[in-house]
Amino acid sequence: MERVAFMFPGQGAQHIGMGKKIAESCPAAAELFDRANAILGYDLKQLCFEGPSAELDSTAVSQPAIFVTSLACLEKLKADQPGLAERCEMSAGLSLGEYTALVFAGAMSFEDGLRVVQARGRAMQDAADATPSGMASILMLSLEQVQQIRDEAARTGTLEIANYLCPGNLVVSGVNASIEKAIDLAEAANARVVPLAVAGAFHTDIMKPADERLRQALAPANLSSPRIPVVSNVDAKSHTDPQEIKEVLVRQVVSPVRWEDCVKSMLDAGITEFYEIGPGRVLTGLMKRISRKTPCTVINDSQ
Structure with missing residues (x-):
């Protein structure tokens, strides 16, 4: 029998209409949106189903x-x-998907998870507003090449490798001037560069004000040991102690996402089949670059 792991997407997967088909066909899914509206204090369901995109993308x-x-x-x-x-x-x-994974694994309730995610999103938005910054994917270059670009572009301001996604797909994150310099250098090296539609330089010290606010939001949350291992973005390891999980989640805001290592950790543990669950199919695309022969099934909101 295949050994199964579930993966959950992060920010950037949002789109107008997300979840609408599923809510119409699955009562349990529709109930989640209703519960979310009550917890958040605004109509998340309407924003997901109808937009506007400017608000949904925040x-x-x-x-x-x-x-x-x-x-x-x-x-x-x-x-x-x-x-x-x-x-x-x-x-x-x-990134954000780690919270979804923890809820699935029984480490926290839907209600606690949503409250923490709401606080996390607001704190990261405020940190981004305070320092004009951004992120860009650099494709088709080696890690060493991107490190050289990072070192040179960082002379103009903060710049870090924020996401180690898969071979040939690394994301840099920093202030606008350094991002622009990194894009120029990467394109000169014949890379394909994709500026990301995010508010700011996530997973760098530019998010530093957000980590303490997240710590405060996590403090009252009732966490327990996950019933299955949840692999952390920060160190590609699973953690069982609830307080340790909280600390890792705080560190995640200002630390690089080591997604390729997370997938390899699950493969090394004997996982033979993956399911990407949530809007989009980004993780399935990354899987093809990490382990092409490993099957990955998409369960998303367009089905």
């Missing part, structure tokens, strides 16, 4: 939106494929 809204939609997709999977979720042996999520 970090403060997109993070709760992706979190809730991903869990709605999970409810759809449970209804369509009974028993599959119980067979899942490991889980991970990209």
Whole structure:
């Protein structure tokens, strides 16, 4: 029998109409959106289903939106494929998706998870507003080449490698001047560069004001040991102690996302089949670059 792991997407997967089909066909999914509206104090369901995109794309809204939609997709999977979720042996999520993975693994409730994600999104949006900054994917270059670009561009201001996604796909994050310099250098090296539609330089010290606010939001949350390993973005390891999990989540805001290492950690543990659960299919694309022969099934909100 295949050994299964679930993966959950991060920010950037949002789009107008997300979750609408699933909510219409799966009562348990529809209930999540209603519960979310009550917790958040605004109509997240309407923003997901109808937009406007300017509001949905804001970090403060997109993070709760992706979190809730991903869990709605999970409810759809449970209804369509009974028993599959119980067979899942490991889980991970990209940045924001780590919270979805922890809720799936029973480490925190939907309500606590959503409240923390709401606070995280607001804190990261405020940190981004305070320092004009951004992120860009650099494709088709080696790690060594991107490190050289990072070192040179950082002379103009803060710049870090924020996401180690897969071979040939690294994301740099920093102040606007350094991002512009990095783009010029990468293009001169024949790389393909994709500026990301995010509010600021996530997973760098530019987010430093947000980590303490996240710590405060996590303090009252009731965490328990996950029933299955959840692989952390920060160190590609699973953690069982609730207080340790909180500390790792705080560190995640200002630390690089080591997604390739997370996937390799699950593969090394014997996982043979992955499911990407949530809007979009970014993680499936990354999987093809990390382990092309490993099957990855998408369970998203367009089905």
